[in-house]
Amino acid sequence: MVSVVYEAPESIQDAVKLLADSRIKANVLAGGTDLIIQMQGQNEKRLVVDVKKIPSMMDAIMTDEGLILGPSISCAEFTAREDIKAVYPGLVESAYLIGSTQVQGRCSIGGNLCNSSPAADTIPPLIVNRAQCVIAGPNGERTVATEDFVTGVGQNCMEKDELLASIRIPAPAANTSDAYLRFIPRSEMDIAVVGAAVSVTLDDSGICTTARVSIGAVAVTALLVGEAANALVGTQLDDSALQAAADAASAAARPITDRRGTVEYRKQVVGVLVKRAAKIAAERAGG
Amino acid sequence: MAKTHVTTTVNGDAMEFLCEPGDTLLQALRNELGLTGTKEGCGSGDCGACSVTVNGRLVCSCLVLGVEAEGAEIGTVEGIGDSDKLHVIQEKFLEHAALQCGICTPGLIVSAKALLEENPDPTEEEARYYLAGNLCRCTGYDKILRAVMDAAETMRGDV
Numbered sequence: 001m002v003s004v005v006y007e008a009p010e011s012i013q014d015a016v017k018l019l020a021d022s023r024i025k026a027n028v029l030a031g032g033t034d035l036i037i038q039m040q041g042q043n044e045k046r047l048v049v050d051v052k053k054i055p056s057m058m059d060a061i062m063t064d065e066g067l068i069l070g071p072s073i074s075c076a077e078f079t080a081r082e083d084i085k086a087v088y089p090g091l092v093e094s095a096y097l098i099g100s101t102q103v104q105g106r107c108s109i110g111g112n113l114c115n116s117s118p119a120a121d122t123i124p125p126l127i128v129n130r131a132q133c134v135i136a137g138p139n140g141e142r143t144v145a146t147e148d149f150v151t152g153v154g155q156n157c158m159e160k161d162e163l164l165a166s167i168r169i170p171a172p173a174a175n176t177s178d179a180y181l182r183f184i185p186r187s188e189m190d191i192a193v194v195g196a197a198v199s200v201t202l203d204d205s206g207i208c209t210t211a212r213v214s215i216g217a218v219a220v221t222a223l224l225v226g227e228a229a230n231a232l233v234g235t236q237l238d239d240s241a242l243q244a245a246a247d248a249a250s251a252a253a254r255p256i257t258d259r260r261g262t263v264e265y266r267k268q269v270v271g272v273l274v275k276r277a278a279k280i281a282a283e284r285a286g287g
Numbered sequence: 288m289a290k291t292h293v294t295t296t297v298n299g300d301a302m303e304f305l306c307e308p309g310d311t312l313l314q315a316l317r318n319e320l321g322l323t324g325t326k327e328g329c330g331s332g333d334c335g336a337c338s339v340t341v342n343g344r345l346v347c348s349c350l351v352l353g354v355e356a357e358g359a360e361i362g363t364v365e366g367i368g369d370s371d372k373l374h375v376i377q378e379k380f381l382e383h384a385a386l387q388c389g390i391c392t393p394g395l396i397v398s399a400k401a402l403l404e405e406n407p408d409p410t411e412e413e414a415r416y417y418l419a420g421n422l423c424r425c426t427g428y429d430k431i432l433r434a435v436m437d438a439a440e441t442m443r444g445d446v
Contacts, residue, residue, distance in 0.1 A: 004309035006291065006354045029352070036311065036350050037331050048308070050355065076344060100420020101398065102335055105344040106351070188419040189333075 002039045008050040012057075012136045012165050015049055020138045020161035022047045028163060030057070030072035031106030033099065034115045056166065057110075060084060066171040069131075071110020071164045076101075078109065088169065089284060090178030090197055090277070091125040097182060098122070100189050110164050116150045116221075117191075123150065123222040124197035124214035125180045129169050136165035143168075147214070150221040173210070176201040177284035179277040182216070183269050185260075192217040193261040196249065196273035198281045200232060208232045208282070213245060218253035218270050225252045228274055237282050245278060246271030295356040297322065298366025306353040313337045315353030316363060324364040324393045328422070335421035338394035338401075339363050345401040347420075364393035367400060376400055376438040385434035387425035395421045399435045407443055411436060 005024070009015045019026050026047040027035055039046070051057045057072040062083050069078075075095040078084065085092040098107050098121055112122045113133065126146040133144045138161055146167075150156050158164065172178075178199040184190035195216030201209050213228035227248035235241035255266035290305040297320065304319035313330075316322045316339070328336030330349045337348040340362035341355075368374040376399050379385070386392045395418065402409060402417045409417065414435050415428075423431060 002309045004307070004352075006308035006352065008357075031350075032352065032355075033332055033350050036352065039309070040330070048352070050352075052355075074344065099332070100335060101401070101417050102338055102345050102347040102420045103332055103350070105341070105346040188416055 002042045003045040004039075005045070005047045006050065007047065008053045010053050010055075012054060012163060015051055015054060015163050016136050016138060016161060018047065018049050019163060026160065028114065030108045030111040030114075031074060031103075033103050033107040034111060051163065062087070064171065067167075067169040069109060069167040069169060071113070071167055072108045074105055075099075075107050075109070076104040079104070087172065088125070088129055088178060090180040090199070090281065091122065091129055091169075094121040094125045094180040094182075094195075094197070097180075109167065113146070113149060113167075114156060114158070114164055116152075116154050116156045118153055118220055118222070119192040119195065119217040120150075120222065121180070121182060121192055121195060121216070124195050124216040125178060126167070126169070127214035127222060127224050128178055128197045128199035128212035129172070130212070131167050131169045133164055134166040134168060135162050137162040141165065147222070147224040153220050172199070173201050175203070175285050176210070177281050177286075179280035179284065181273045181277045181280075183273060191260070194218055194255075194266050194269045194273055195222075196270055196277045198232075198274060198277040200237070200278060200281045200285055202282060202285045206236050208235055208237055208241075211245075211278075213249060213274055213278075215249050215253060215270050215274065218255040218266050220254075223252055225249050227252065232278060237278060242275040242278055246275045249274040291354050293354055293357050295359055295361055297361045298363060299360075304353070308352065308354050310353045311349050312339070312341075312351040312353050312356055312361070313348040315356065316348060316361075319353070322363055322365055326390050326393055328390060328394075333420075333422070334391070334394075335398060335418075336391050336394040338397045338421065340397065340401060345398055362397070364397050367396055374400070375441050376403070376435070379434040379438040379441070380431075383430045383434040383437065385426065385430040391421060391423040391425075395423070395431060399438065402435070403439050403442055407439060409436075409439060414439075 182192040182195040211229040211232040231244035250271040328334035
């Protein structure tokens, strides 16, 4: 049994102070669906800072500027929010795909980010929606774009005394929508073999004016693929444009072979998912 | 290391216990409160045998710390029926023989109740997705689904 010192601060400042002052290893506890498993079999004494008593960590507020997302709100609560789903359907779908009903009751988008798995489902849709990570530390706040947050497998840009305090997602332009698809060999409760998120903005004649494409589980971090987006912009998302985007995504992917899939398979499937996600996003955007 | 004192509500009753801060809620329920209806299967959130509700939300108690129960409302399988009468879901599990070894059963009953509170009229597909986090290695799920769908019908008053 791991030896734990448990603290449940009620403000971001108190949480950061606990992390900064800790002389033992410190972990932030949100839903615990990764952390509590990772602590099993560990002997090193550690501080666990439960951030769920901090109101702003548990809120999700829609404003004219966009979504101010408390990183620790459970996916079950997040995915039940019709107001959020109406604006960011792909992001909500990705949150819904994580784990079982029981895991949904605890897991969070902030936790998904901070666990920094290459296969994290919510990261590609956060990237295409231009989400910004607000990180609180002893010297105040800094903001990092989601595509720059994760730096490696299980690694991210945060220091030990920092806390992911908020996720800010700007309101999308008119006629913009998103979609996220992942491939798993089972029908439920699995980890992405490949994931793809696409956001598109269409003009009145159905021409794509802006696009964002992000792919997951095909590199050490989720990738923002500018070449795939460029292949969509200026087109009506016809088959040749979709194929060009798919080819760009396949070319950008740098997957590994593991028990879930081979390099060749993942490069192929990521293109297919980009095509399909782009079509869904376009339908939602009014194309 | 000093144990932590936790004050909580379990199945509507005020309760308190002492636990190590690293103990899971599952360990606290079973070892400190003697509520052994909640089972440990995998201990890693995959099997759902330890399903309980925390503040009305279905969770795996092996993925919750005991100290997180402070001030919370916990629901376990012991609170599903009355002391002298089984809940409809429990009756239907018996009627349909929806169990063999029984380790998954408490978790499935807690999850089925959460499902039917959220969605009193689920399709079989919706029920299967909702209960996908409750693994049974004996029955093949067919009888479990029949019991849950029958319980749903009875609870809606359709029969």
